[in-house]
Amino acid sequence: MKPEETIDYHVRAVWYGIFRMYNQIGLPYDISTSLGFVLLNIHSEEGTPATKIAPLMGMEARSLTRMLKSMEEKGLIYKQQDKQDKRSVRIFLTEEGKRKKDIARKTVRGFNEEMQKIIPQEDLEAFFRVMNTVNQYINKT
Numbered sequence: 001m002k003p004e005e006t007i008d009y010h011v012r013a014v015w016y017g018i019f020r021m022y023n024q025i026g027l028p029y030d031i032s033t034s035l036g037f038v039l040l041n042i043h044s045e046e047g048t049p050a051t052k053i054a055p056l057m058g059m060e061a062r063s064l065t066r067m068l069k070s071m072e073e074k075g076l077i078y079k080q081q082d083k084q085d086k087r088s089v090r091i092f093l094t095e096e097g098k099r100k101k102d103i104a105r106k107t108v109r110g111f112n113e114e115m116q117k118i119i120p121q122e123d124l125e126a127f128f129r130v131m132n133t134v135n136q137y138i139n140k141t
Helices: 007-029 033-040 050-057 061-073 095-118 121-140
Strands: 077-081 089-093
Touching: 007 033, 007 095, 033 050, 033 061, 033 095, 050 061, 050 089, 061 077, 089 095, 095 121
Parallel strands: none
Antiparallel strands: 077 089
């Protein structure tokens, strides 16, 4: 079987392409793809428990901890003890973090709107069914 005949080859190739595209778009704003996705997973008003962000993104907690530290140093987020559960820490966006989250949101939405213009709806539905099936299989094993 040739690599280009495998599912993982196409998923990886497309994801790397999207990743590079988002990095290029984010470059003038000092937003990487990874940073943008973290911003998108933090609730703009209520903040998000630190322990919830890594699973939402499919990341290891260790990697996220380094990224959150960097984001805090850049003034994009701040940490605050949870008012209900004093053992928990919530991550909040600063005004600059909210501004960069808005840029990330517009970028992701814009890409998806463009894809919806050029890919027929029935093809998108088939794509989502296939990806869900692959994901279900992965989660079973």
